[in-house]
Amino acid sequence: MIEVENVTKRFGTVVAVDNVSFTVKKGEILGFLGPNGAGKTTTMRMITGYIFPDSGTVRVAGYDIFENPIEIRKHIGYLPEDNPLYTDISVMDYLEFLAQVRDIPKEKRRARIDEVVDICGLGDVLYRDIGELSRGYRQRVGLAGCMIHDPEILILDEPTSGLDPNQVVGIRELIKELGREKTVIISTHILPEVSATCNRVIIINKGKLVADGSPEELSNMMSGRASVVIGVRAPKEEVENRLREAPFVESFAETPSGEEGVLRYRITPSDGAKATEELFKLAVQNGWVLTELYRERVSLEEVFRQLTTSEEG
Amino acid sequence: MRNVLAIVRKELKTYFNSPIAYIFMIVFLTLSSWLFFRGFFLIGQAEMRPFFSLMPWLFLFFIPALTMRLWAEERKLGTVEILMTLPVKDWELVMGKFLAGFILLCITLLLTFPLPVAVAALGDPDPGPLIGGYLGTVLMGAAYMAIGLFASTITENQIIAFIVGVVFCFAMLIVGEEIVLFSVPDFLAPLFRYLGLGVHFSSIGRGVLDSRDIVYYLSVIGFFLYMCVHTIEGRRWR
Structure with a gap:
């Protein structure tokens, strides 16, 4: 048309x-x-x-x-x-x-x-x-x-x-x-x-x-950059240390879980990493109790911001 | 032609829906009658010539006042974008706007009919100069209208459109005057004399219908309307 x-x-x-x-x-x-x-x-x-x-x-x-x-x-x-x-x-x-x-x-x-x-x-x-x-x-x-x-x-x-x-x-x-x-x-x-x-x-x-x-x-298209949310019942210090060391984590931030003893983090994965799978393995290796694990949907806002604010190269 | 008529109707509605048309007619009729009758009883001759000789000078301000909004306002309001994306050719837009102004001018001139009636009642005027006078006035008004419309296409500011219109009309009016002719080289003088709006006006006003004068006016109108179309079209390429 x-x-x-x-x-x-x-x-x-x-x-x-x-x-x-x-x-x-x-x-x-x-x-x-x-x-x-x-x-x-x-x-x-x-x-x-x-x-x-x-x-x-x-x-x-x-x-x-x-x-x-x-x-x-x-x-x-x-x-x-x-x-x-x-x-x-x-x-x-x-x-x-x-x-x-x-x-x-x-x-x-x-x-x-x-x-x-x-x-x-x-x-x-x-x-x-x-x-x-x-x-x-x-x-x-x-x-x-x-x-x-x-x-x-x-x-x-x-x-x-x-x-x-x-x-x-x-x-x-x-x-x-x-x-x-x-x-x-x-x-x-x-x-x-x-x-x-x-x-x-x-x-x-x-x-x-x-x-x-x-x-x-x-x-x-942008989902490689989507944040992953993980909730675990585990010692706080250990979890944060492991996350800091993990190569697939670019940054993480604690978010309130609303449940006694449960830690909840929003994680920004590094480029191309299969962050959800890696996090699951990490939890199993350390014997953490997993209460939630999911990839956030990238909103159109996010896509828009990524595409229109990033500098060339 | 349908498109031209639609635009004429729209422009006339705008003129008559706002005070513009009424103010224009009332002020023009009052001023022209007053100026005419002021001299009429002193001279004591039953003729309309003094009335017509006022016209080039009154039109100098009245016509650009009428045309200044025709394009400048469209650009200021942004409606030019609607107008120029309608399935209408650019020359149809120009023609529609020109004719709308022209029709308003003709209505105003028709309303001066009490003057010739009064003159005829008081004396026995010669019909030749009367008809010629009106014809010349209409043609000259149309020429001013085309010039004013062109001035309105080159800016979105109505005041600038008005002033540029007055200046262009004034220039076209005086190039043929003796005072200008003295100051230009001799070989240019005939050309300047021919270009002047005023010279052709007075020859028609004597009641002498010469096809050269009519051709002259139609060329001036055609030239400036062409310039309007050209300016508007050029904007699409900017």
Whole structure:
């Protein structure tokens, strides 16, 4: 559905997007992650044709961005960053304008407007000027605007920024709902949002693509670094000495076990070590009573932090 | 064409939904009538020419005030990103915005009808200069409109758009004036005279319809609208 091919974009001397390639299949909900300034917005702007790449190309629904930008824009509903809106016209006028430009036949316009107004819950403010509306309503006006022509592809740049938790849940539900039949790309730096809504994640950092996969795949990819928790009934001094000597332990920290006589540690294994197995052997060798032993799941937060903060090399 | 009309409608709604359009019309009509009648009874001639000769100077400030928001505001609000990702060609956007301003200008000029009615009631004015005067005014207003729209595409600050618009319009107005012609080399003088907005205005205003004057205005409008499209398109490559 969307093919981004070796796309590079420079602003002056800054390389905002550096040779990025990925494809999005029909029906995918793609979460586009990255720290601020990583190039998320620039990439989205290139897919929508707001700006052109310096090199490489984008194809959407079989059309090339350079040859057929208008055709591409017909397939896309786009909610830009910060949800810009006209302030001096009413919600109704705005939706009517979009319906006109989006070539919705005159006799169907009113019905389609009613439909999106209903989906987005705008019935109460339909004839108010957009400038008078609260932030939550404005966000919904933005969403209503980008789906008025029932596009196959929705590109939403931080759709939940500035909303209260209830509104966030509402918008997520809506995105999930839409994702059943549409291709959706959402950019965000709120990670639970991605786990909650997306079936695929792309992480970009400093203009480069650093990870691409399902949220589970990304977690597994990093699981060599996952912390291991061990609980034992044994003398404290002995346990700590053994852990300090063990080659597979990079560091460890005591955590409360909540049980008399039981010690509990969270262990960061050294790279590539099979820490769970090694810990089991260690306990058996020393005759410790094992009360628990498990590998913690790596959260998407962890993956994100690892990939976007580590220095090169 | 459908796209152009949709944009015209949206812009007109914005003008009339906010006080801009009403303030523009009321102030323009009050000021132009007052300036006209102040001299009218002193001279005692039943003609509209003094009214039309005010127009280049009133438009100098009124038209950039109307056009300054057309692009600068879109950029400031960020809505330009919505506009430029709609399935609309760049020239359709420019044309839509230009026509919206032009229609507002024409409505305002239609509302000056009490003036010729009053003049006709008091005397017997010659219809030639009257029709020519209005035609020249419309053409010159449209030329200013294109220049102002261009000024609005180059900045996101409305005040800058206004001032640049006034300066460009002023420059186009005075290049053909005698005072400028004296100070340029002789071989350039005919070119400068031809480029001046004012010269063509006064020749149409006499009631002489010369196709060269009309071609001149259409070229100025076309040139500046082309520059608008060019600037907007260029932004996609930045």
